[in-house]
Amino acid sequence: MKGHRIFSVLMLVAVTVPGLAAAAEGGEGAVGWERAFTNLGNQASIQRGAKLFMSYCSGCHEAKYMRYVRLSEDIGLTQDQVQQNLMFAGDKIYDPMTNAMRASDQTTWLGKDVPDLSLVARSRGVDWIYSYLESFYVDPSRPLGWNNAIFDKAAMPNPLWELQGIQVPVYETVENEQGMKEKHLVGLKMASPGKLSPEEFDRTVRDITTFLEYVGEPAKIKRQSMGIWVLLFVVIFTLLAWLLKHEYWKDVH
Numbered sequence: 001m002k003g004h005r006i007f008s009v010l011m012l013v014a015v016t017v018p019g020l021a022a023a024a025e026g027g028e029g030a031v032g033w034e035r036a037f038t039n040l041g042n043q044a045s046i047q048r049g050a051k052l053f054m055s056y057c058s059g060c061h062e063a064k065y066m067r068y069v070r071l072s073e074d075i076g077l078t079q080d081q082v083q084q085n086l087m088f089a090g091d092k093i094y095d096p097m098t099n100a101m102r103a104s105d106q107t108t109w110l111g112k113d114v115p116d117l118s119l120v121a122r123s124r125g126v127d128w129i130y131s132y133l134e135s136f137y138v139d140p141s142r143p144l145g146w147n148n149a150i151f152d153k154a155a156m157p158n159p160l161w162e163l164q165g166i167q168v169p170v171y172e173t174v175e176n177e178q179g180m181k182e183k184h185l186v187g188l189k190m191a192s193p194g195k196l197s198p199e200e201f202d203r204t205v206r207d208i209t210t211f212l213e214y215v216g217e218p219a220k221i222k223r224q225s226m227g228i229w230v231l232l233f234v235v236i237f238t239l240l241a242w243l244l245k246h247e248y249w250k251d252v253h
Contacts, residue, residue, distance in 0.1 A: 031149035031187060036130035038210040040221050043076045049211025050075070052204060054086050056159045057117070063097040065118035066215045074218055112155050121216035126209050133160065133205045137167040137188050149188060164201050165194030 039045065050071060053063070068087055072079045077086075079093050087093075101114070121129060132150045136158035139147035148154040149169070158164070170187040196204060214221065 031131075031135055031185070033127045033131040033150070034134060036126040036206060036209045038126050038130075038206060038213050040210065040214060040224060042210065045207045045210045046075045046214050047077060048204075049207035049209070049214075050077075050086055052208050053211050054088060057208070058088075058097065058099055060099065060101060060114045060156070062099050062114075062116045063118045063212075063215050064116055066097050066218070067094055068097060069093045070218055074221055075214070114156075117212060117215070119216050121209070121213040126213050129212055130205055130209045133208065134164075134202075135167075135188065136161065136164075137169050138191070139169070149185060160201070160204070161194065163194050163196045163204060165190050166192040 068082050068091065069079065071077055071082050071086065072093075083093060091098075124132075128150065132148060132154075135149040136146055136154075137149060138145060141147075142153070144155075144157045146154070146157040147169075167188040168191045169185050170189055171183040172186045173181050174184055176182050194201065
């Protein structure tokens, strides 16, 4: 009976904790999160994401806990390819992925320090990154003319607007508890298409998200590739252990 109660408690924890974790990671977003469906086994996606990150993000954001040389060790690029395609500021191959923007310029131009993105995938999650990059919309009330449905009052403009196009908000008027009418953001719609189709843009955002997931934990690629072999070993070892136990105890029974 006691064992049954312990089992029930463990099952309750197993079911409850993931929901609590998701709630803790979540934010007050007007538009629901989308699944990123990233795949660290897709080297081409990480390579494309690295190129996109350097082209559209690295002008402001750093990934200072990652060194360029690591890209040539993990994602199928040579050092020459990294230097020719991913290094634009005269950095050396063993340098960290920093930018040339001074902290004072960040505050002057954007109103606040620009966060380093080395660990954003671990702190926010890949679904948040993917949804955030998909959810910029025009908002004339903001200093830079942009807002974000996932992260309200985002300080940055949409870095991918030429690729995605320009989205505008869709509001719904509701009555609050005090009887006052308020506008609530319920969705976004495309006002002006970009250079990419929606499917192509989704892949672009997924590639950037995959790259940031890799940057957040580079060893994860190797760990996941080894995982299947570890599980296979455990299964085979368990089978052999059971057969050995059966052989030793067959005369006893």
